[in-house]
Amino acid sequence: MALLTALLIGLVFGAGIAVSGMANPAKVVNFFDIAGSWDPSLALVMGGALAVAYPGYRLVLRRPAPVLDPRFHLPERRRIDAALVWGSALFGIGWGLSGFCPGGAIPAIGLLRPEPLIFTATMGAGILAAKAQQRWAAERRSDRARRQGACRGCG
Numbered sequence: 001m002a003l004l005t006a007l008l009i010g011l012v013f014g015a016g017i018a019v020s021g022m023a024n025p026a027k028v029v030n031f032f033d034i035a036g037s038w039d040p041s042l043a044l045v046m047g048g049a050l051a052v053a054y055p056g057y058r059l060v061l062r063r064p065a066p067v068l069d070p071r072f073h074l075p076e077r078r079r080i081d082a083a084l085v086w087g088s089a090l091f092g093i094g095w096g097l098s099g100f101c102p103g104g105a106i107p108a109i110g111l112l113r114p115e116p117l118i119f120t121a122t123m124g125a126g127i128l129a130a131k132a133q134q135r136w137a138a139e140r141r142s143d144r145a146r147r148q149g150a151c152r153g154c155g
Contacts, residue, residue, distance in 0.1 A: 025099020
């Protein structure tokens with residue numbers, strides 16, 4: 001049942017992206033082109049999404065748990081750190097340059113055009129590279145801590 005519900009929600013989301021024109025990268029790029037052919041429709045789509053999502057979250061989060069899961073899966077970290085800032089900046093740069101964000105690119109794959117396929121493939125490669133870098137950094141921190149712990153009492 002949960003899988004079917006996720007599929008239906010994804011279809012509704014994808015249809016909304018398609019109907020609003022947000023699967024068209026030119027609309028997104030034109031939104032960022034304030035000095036040129038500015039198209040404010042993306043702001044209207046975002047405003048409409050917020051108008052639905054905000055009260056929806058407030059209502060749903062009053063429940064002790066979701067209907068199809070034993071608990072809510074919400075972000076636990078509240079701190080704004082370098083990883084969040086850099087990730088947000090990279091997301092915005094990629095969105096502005098390509099005209100795609102994951103929410104618009106995935107439904108656009110159905111158009112069978114090369115652009116969303118290339119974007120999604122490079123996004124996947126970026127996710128894999130970021131995860132590899134995080135593992136490498138964690139191993140490095142662990143090695144450093146091990147070396148420092150082994151040398152207690154040295155000197």
